[in-house]
Amino acid sequence: MEHVVIIGNGISGITAARHIRKLSDKKITVISAESDYFFSRTALMYVYMGHMKFEHTQPYENWFWEKNRIHLKKGYVKSIETKNKTLYFSNGDILKYDKLIIATGSKPNKFGWPGQNLKGVMGMYHKQDLENLEKYAPNNKICKRAVIIGGGLIGIELAEMLNSRNIPVTFLVRESSFWNGVLPEGESAMINRHIKNHHIDLRLSTNLKEIISDENGKVRSIIIEETGEEIPCDVVGLTAGVTPNIEFIKDSGIETGKGIKVNQYLETNIKDVYAIGDCAEQHEAIGQRRPIEAVWYTGRMMGETLAQTICGNKLQYKPGHWFNSAKFFDVEYQTYGWVFAKLRKHEAHFHWKHIDDTKCITVCYNKITNEFLGINTFGIRMRHETFDKWLTEKKDVDYVVNHLPDANFDPEFYKHYEKDILATYTNKLQSV
Amino acid sequence: MSNQINPSMSLAKPEANDLSVKQKLAVAFGVIGLLIFGLAIFNTNFPNKTLFLTISIGLITLGIILFAIDSYLTKHEGIKNDGVWFKSMSSRGILAWVTGVLLTSFYIILYFFPMYLGLSSNGEANTGLISLFDPLSKLLSGNPASQWFVYGTLYTLAILAFGYKFMLKYRHNRYEQLRTASVMFFQLGFAFLIPEFMSRLNVSPDYNLPYYDLKSIWPLNYYLFDSWSVNGLLSSGSLGLLMLIFGVISIFVVSPILTYKYGKRWYCSWVCGCGALAETAGDSFRQLSSKKLSAWKLERWLIHAVLVFSVIMTTALIYTYLGQDPNKFWLTRSAFLISVGLILTLIFSAVMLFKRNELGKDARYGSIGYFVVIAALFIMYYTGTTDEIFLIKSSSLRSAYGLYIGSIFSGVIGTGFYPILGNRVWCRFGCPMAAVLGFQQRMLSKFRITTNGGQCISCGNCSTYCEMGIDVRAYAQKGENIVRSSCVGCGICSAVCPRGVLKLENDSIKGRINSNDILLGNDVNLIELIKR
Numbered sequence: 001m002e003h004v005v006i007i008g009n010g011i012s013g014i015t016a017a018r019h020i021r022k023l024s025d026k027k028i029t030v031i032s033a034e035s036d037y038f039f040s041r042t043a044l045m046y047v048y049m050g051h052m053k054f055e056h057t058q059p060y061e062n063w064f065w066e067k068n069r070i071h072l073k074k075g076y077v078k079s080i081e082t083k084n085k086t087l088y089f090s091n092g093d094i095l096k097y098d099k100l101i102i103a104t105g106s107k108p109n110k111f112g113w114p115g116q117n118l119k120g121v122m123g124m125y126h127k128q129d130l131e132n133l134e135k136y137a138p139n140n141k142i143c144k145r146a147v148i149i150g151g152g153l154i155g156i157e158l159a160e161m162l163n164s165r166n167i168p169v170t171f172l173v174r175e176s177s178f179w180n181g182v183l184p185e186g187e188s189a190m191i192n193r194h195i196k197n198h199h200i201d202l203r204l205s206t207n208l209k210e211i212i213s214d215e216n217g218k219v220r221s222i223i224i225e226e227t228g229e230e231i232p233c234d235v236v237g238l239t240a241g242v243t244p245n246i247e248f249i250k251d252s253g254i255e256t257g258k259g260i261k262v263n264q265y266l267e268t269n270i271k272d273v274y275a276i277g278d279c280a281e282q283h284e285a286i287g288q289r290r291p292i293e294a295v296w297y298t299g300r301m302m303g304e305t306l307a308q309t310i311c312g313n314k315l316q317y318k319p320g321h322w323f324n325s326a327k328f329f330d331v332e333y334q335t336y337g338w339v340f341a342k343l344r345k346h347e348a349h350f351h352w353k354h355i356d357d358t359k360c361i362t363v364c365y366n367k368i369t370n371e372f373l374g375i376n377t378f379g380i381r382m383r384h385e386t387f388d389k390w391l392t393e394k395k396d397v398d399y400v401v402n403h404l405p406d407a408n409f410d411p412e413f414y415k416h417y418e419k420d421i422l423a424t425y426t427n428k429l430q431s432v
Numbered sequence: 433m434s435n436q437i438n439p440s441m442s443l444a445k446p447e448a449n450d451l452s453v454k455q456k457l458a459v460a461f462g463v464i465g466l467l468i469f470g471l472a473i474f475n476t477n478f479p480n481k482t483l484f485l486t487i488s489i490g491l492i493t494l495g496i497i498l499f500a501i502d503s504y505l506t507k508h509e510g511i512k513n514d515g516v517w518f519k520s521m522s523s524r525g526i527l528a529w530v531t532g533v534l535l536t537s538f539y540i541i542l543y544f545f546p547m548y549l550g551l552s553s554n555g556e557a558n559t560g561l562i563s564l565f566d567p568l569s570k571l572l573s574g575n576p577a578s579q580w581f582v583y584g585t586l587y588t589l590a591i592l593a594f595g596y597k598f599m600l601k602y603r604h605n606r607y608e609q610l611r612t613a614s615v616m617f618f619q620l621g622f623a624f625l626i627p628e629f630m631s632r633l634n635v636s637p638d639y640n641l642p643y644y645d646l647k648s649i650w651p652l653n654y655y656l657f658d659s660w661s662v663n664g665l666l667s668s669g670s671l672g673l674l675m676l677i678f679g680v681i682s683i684f685v686v687s688p689i690l691t692y693k694y695g696k697r698w699y700c701s702w703v704c705g706c707g708a709l710a711e712t713a714g715d716s717f718r719q720l721s722s723k724k725l726s727a728w729k730l731e732r733w734l735i736h737a738v739l740v741f742s743v744i745m746t747t748a749l750i751y752t753y754l755g756q757d758p759n760k761f762w763l764t765r766s767a768f769l770i771s772v773g774l775i776l777t778l779i780f781s782a783v784m785l786f787k788r789n790e791l792g793k794d795a796r797y798g799s800i801g802y803f804v805v806i807a808a809l810f811i812m813y814y815t816g817t818t819d820e821i822f823l824i825k826s827s828s829l830r831s832a833y834g835l836y837i838g839s840i841f842s843g844v845i846g847t848g849f850y851p852i853l854g855n856r857v858w859c860r861f862g863c864p865m866a867a868v869l870g871f872q873q874r875m876l877s878k879f880r881i882t883t884n885g886g887q888c889i890s891c892g893n894c895s896t897y898c899e900m901g902i903d904v905r906a907y908a909q910k911g912e913n914i915v916r917s918s919c920v921g922c923g924i925c926s927a928v929c930p931r932g933v934l935k936l937e938n939d940s941i942k943g944r945i946n947s948n949d950i951l952l953g954n955d956v957n958l959i960e961l962i963k964r
Contacts, residue, residue: 011890022949043891050515051928056892059905061725164514197508296889301954308958318955325887327930330510330604334887334932381932384885384952392956409884409935411926413606 003027004310005087005097007077011296012277013103014038015303016310017070023311028069029095031087033076035127037062041105042296044130045157049164054127080252082270099272099310102249102260103303106242106278106294109150115211120219121236124158133161136218136235140167143234147171147222149208150240151178153326156191158237159200160329170201170231172208172224174240184341184362186351187376191328193357198329211236242294244279257281259292264316266306274310276302286319288338295324321391322374323384331358336387337374339364347373350397350428352421354379361421365397372400380417381409401425454502462495472564473549482567489585493593500597509604511928513897521851522716528851536848543839546579572628574635580643581628587709588624592616594712601715607923607936611701615708622647623705633668640667644675647703649682651742652865654838658830659753688872694938695879696869697921704865706858709847710899711922714855718899718924721854727901731861731918732795738837739867740802745833747772748826773810776803787875790945837862856899860918870917878938879921880945881914883907885952888933894925908933911948 004020006013009032017028043057065072076090080100087095108123110116120136122129137143146162148155151173162169175181178195180188195202207225214220221232244259255261255269259281266274277299282291289298301319308315325334339362343349348367353360359379365372372395375387386407390400404418451459468488471478478484504512520527541548550560558566562577565585569577595616602608623645633639642664650656656679665672690698700707721727747769754765780803783791791799846858859866873879881904888911894904900918904925907914914934926934949962 019949040890040892042889043893046891046893049513050518051511051513052892052896053517056896059890059892059909297886297953300886300951304950304954305958308961313961315955315958318957320953320956323886323953325889325931330508332930332932381884381935384887388885388952409882409932411605411607411923412936413610415606 001025001027002098003029003096004099004101005095006030006101006103007087008032008103008105008277008279009035009038009072010041010103010105010277010299011038012105012299012303013101015300016101016103016276016307017303018068019304019307020310021068021070023307023313026311027071029071029073029097031073031075031077031095033074036072036074037065039127041125044124044127045161048130048133048161077248080249080254080273082252082254082273085272097272100274101306101310102246102254102268102273102275102279103277103299104245104248104279105299107245108154108238109241109243110238111240113149113208113210115213115219116238118211118213118219118236119217120234121211121238123238123242124154124161125242133235137162137165137167139165143167145170145231145233146235146237147231147233148237148239149222150238151175152239152241153179154242155237155239156195156328158239159195160198162235163198163200163329167235168199168201170203170233171195172203172206174205174207176205178202178204180341182341183376184339184349184351186353187360187362187378188341190353190357190360190378191331194329194331242278244281244292246279257291264318265309265314266302266317274306276306286317287322289319289322297324321388323388331379332381333376333378334382334384335374335376336382336384337364337372337391339374339376350401350425352417352424354417354420359417363397363400370396370398372397375400382407383409452502455499458495458498458502460495461491461498465489465491465493465495469561469564472561475550475560478564481564485564485567488564489589493589496593497596500600504597504600504603512601513928516716516719522719524720524852528717532849532851535850536844539839539844539848542579542583543843549579549582551579552576569628572625573631575631584624587705588619590713591619591705591708594715595708598712598715602927605923605927608927611697611923612711614702615704615711618647618703619705619708633671638669639672640664641672641675644679645705646675646678648705649687649699649865650679651683651739651746651868652704652706652863653679654742654746654833654864657746657750657753659749662753683868687869691869691872692877695877695919695921696866696873697879697919697936699869700859700866700920701922706842706846706863707856707920710850710855710859714847714850714899717850717855719854719896720852721856721860721899721901723895723898723901723903725903728903731901733798734861735863735867735870736798736802738841738862739864740805741833741837742864743776744806745826745829748824748829752826769810773806776806783875790875837864854899854901856901856920859920860900866918866920870919873919874915874917876941878941878944880937880939881907881919881925882935882937882939883911883913884931884933884935886911886954887931888951889931891930893928893930894934897924897928899924904934911946911951913944913946915945 004026006017006029009030013030017030020026020028037058038060039054039057040059043052046052047054047057075093077087078090079088081088085097087097106125108125115121122132124133137146145168147170148158149172151171155171159169159171177185177188178191183191192202192204209223209225211219212221212223219233219236221230222236223230246256246260249256249260253270254273259279260268260275261283262268262275262280263283266276266280268275278292278294280292280302285291298319302317305315305317321337323336327333346367347364350363351360361378361380362376363372364374372390375382401422404421405416408416408418465488468484517523521531547553550558550562552558557563558576562579562582565577565582568585569575569581595612598612599609627643627645630641631643634641642661645653655661662676665676687699701711750768751765754761754763754768780799841862842858846862849857888908890905890909892905894908898904899922900920902914902916902919904914921936923936926936950959
């Protein structure tokens with residue numbers, strides 16, 4: 001029986017394992033050094049905030065794995081010998097495979113800041129990071145202030161987490177506005193205000209110079225690059241993006257760039273070795289996507305696709321229309337299609353914002369053909385299926401703005417804003 | 433690392449959950465209010481009962497309202513679940529156990545030893561706690577209070593005060609606000625005030641109305657067809673007859689139509705009194721329901737067993753009632769039995785004919801089993817094997833049901849164990865009305881919870897906060913609509929979802945039950961391939 005070994009029990013690896021089991025009778029082993037069972041990484045924040053216990057983040061009951069004959073092995077893979085298809089573990093264990101799927105995800109970026117390895121300095125990615133945070137920031141007596149470096153999705157989540165325990169937060173963002181490499185100006189500005197409304201000390205266009213240690217090797221303060229200001233703190237969160245977690249394959253002969261290089265079939269340069277999820281890097285970007293997509297959804301889709309290939313139905317990874325979502329404190333965000341922060345050639349944006357400053361949308365379209373290209377929505381839930389259909393049918397922007405009620409996904413009895421949006425849209429057209 | 437999971441992963445108590453000064457004050461008000469009840473139980477004879485009753489009820493209400501205002505209005509609109517698993521009360525800590533024991537003891541005393549609350553016998557004046565409520569009871573119905581009046585008042589008070597708290601907690605969510613306003617209205621009006629006012633009619637010898645909460649529908653209202661209830665209604669002129677007819681129409685006409693259009697939520701989380709208490713006073717315990725597959729299995733067997741029990745019990749009761757005076761009613765014993773048999777057979781064959789494929793294996797065995805039992809009992813009766821319908825005297829069936837289901841299951845366990853087992857134990861495992869509505873919801877209704885394409889991140893908030901113990905995430909992460917008998921449509925899964933994945937909807941029957949192996953967003957060819 002063919003033995004499929006998967007390194008990594010995150011969403012990519014587990015999706016691959018589940019689908020391989022559905023399609024075949026192969027022997028499956030999933031290896032993880034992080035946790036005994038699959039858990040939802042995106043839910044770790046809710047454990048710290050007390051919304052859930054850790055076991056609630058596990059989507060399957062513990063008996064599920066044995067029942068589906070998916071073997072789970074706890075251990076850290078130290079190196080891979082691809083010639084004789086063998087994995088070597090840090091504790092001396094050895095495991096043979098016939099097909100190998102690498103799905104080891106990411107690790108937080110560290111840009112060589114002085115003091116970046118001090119006690120109390122941490123990312124917010126792994127289960128161990130959460131345990132670390134519990135140790136250094138259990139409450140606002142032990143952690144009098146925390147500083148977060150890096151204004152992305154994990155940074156704002158960490159701010160929300162610390163805020164839930166009344167720990168004062170200083171949030172250093174390199175850019176001139178929160179996440180403005182991704183969000184258009186109006187949206188980014190609204191989120192800036194929303195962050196400040198939650199009493200977060202948001203510092204835009206601000207970089208970290210160094211982290212200062214106390215006598216015990218624990219963080220005491222940080223110094224700001226631009227002003228030289230020293231901010232005393234007990235915890236520093238490093239959330240300036242993530243990098244593929246691939247150290248251990250360095251000497252294996254598997255080709256790497258930033259991540260593990262794969263073709264559209266998710267194959268590496270070595271036969272029978274595949275890579276999926278955050279750690280995979282496409283030789284050539286697919287459509288307008290980035291070569292490395294560190295997103296829950298794409299990890300899952302790669303797992304779904306690769307399972308087909310492994311089980312004899314060779315299939316390219318061809319994701320459909322881009323979509324994503326996040327939550328910024330109390331404001332939900334969804335996106336369908338492409339809305340870039342900076343307008344590309346022939347692109348135009350239609351932006352609408354509600355006066356309460358927690359709801360807005362941005363519609364991106366082609367100025368010449370009027371084709372609808374994508375939408376960002378904040379504080380209004382919209383229907384994935386509807387936008388996927390409109391994008392496939394290449395609807396024009398008039399059609400989309402006029403039919404927004406069809407795409408509404410807010411709970412029943414919620415106030416609707418489509419009329420207001422349409423009126424704003426019509427006014428804009430007239431004034432142009 | 434060991435398999436042991438630290439419950440909160442917290443080494444020190446998270447400071448954020450300490451009480452504010454206003455909250456401490458609110459707790460003091462509430463406890464002083466309760467203390468007056470406590471003194472009354474130990475027979476303190478308050479000089480001015482009206483005054484002390486007003487003070488205690490006022491203080492308790494004020495305490496809850498002040499606490500809620502300081503908890504929610506000082507923060508932004510949004511989900512307020514910070515620290516739920518750190519707080520003793522909401523995570524089965526010492527406060528939860530103390531509350532559970534106190535509540536359970538209260539129910540045991542209420543149902544089985546009401547004299548300890550001060551209920552009088554032989555027409556003497558009430559004492560203790562019950563006497564404290566005499567002024568209010570006299571004001572409303574003109575009669576002295578009973579243990580049920582005390583219970584009804586406290587029950588209504590809890591729904592109103594905690595309902596207000598719930599509305600503040602979800603002040604960004606109009607669905608939650610409207611349905612809470614609805615249960616508060618039905619509890620205060622239909623369950624509390626109207627029956628009290630109606631009993632004033634009984635002063636006239638023409639009226640002999642039983643206590644009747646019009647929104648409480650058979651089989652939840654299992655005593656509707658008791659002989660004292662039917663006799664009372666029939667001896668109260670056209671009003672009584674009208675009420676009896678309303679009761680019958682509710683279950684056979686109103687309920688099927690509304691459940692078809694809106695799902696069982698129209699009743700369970702918009703009207704029902706049990707649901708009202710669970711959603712308001714019980715809201716802090718919704719995360720305690722078990723999401724295990726084994727709990728779901730137990731639920732399916734238990735709730736349907738209670739339903740069968742209640743159908744048999746009611747059939748036997750009415751059968752016996754009709755036999756007391758064969759010439760009194762147009763409905764004869766045999767006509768009644770035949771029509772019950774016909775209705776059951778009709779429902780059974782319709783399901784087997786049209787919905788066979790939607791039933792799980794055990795559901796099919798279960799329903800066949802129950803049908804065979806009922807059929808066998810009918811046959812036994814008609815072939816003269818036994819004189820007693822269903823082998824047992826109907827009165828013993830009725831008293832067993834009243835004791836085990838009506839009192840112990842719905843009250844002592846259902847509400848007493850809120851802080852340990854969650855707030856919908858009765859609704860999930862025991863309520864025969866929920867079983868009927870859920871059966872229809874699963875088979876013939878426009879209601880479902882739609883999942884939003886591929887947007888689920890499997891975080892588990894929806895499953896954690898489902899009071900009915902539905903593993904919502906299991907469906908959402910597969911892009912599958914949630915169509916479950918037990919769903920009461922409280923809407924909390926949708927509210928707590930951080931990615932806008934869940935929406936309660938009434939839509940066409942077609943495509944209501946869907947199942948996707950590959951979620952929206954991936955290769956269209958792959959999605960097509962899997963569908964084939």
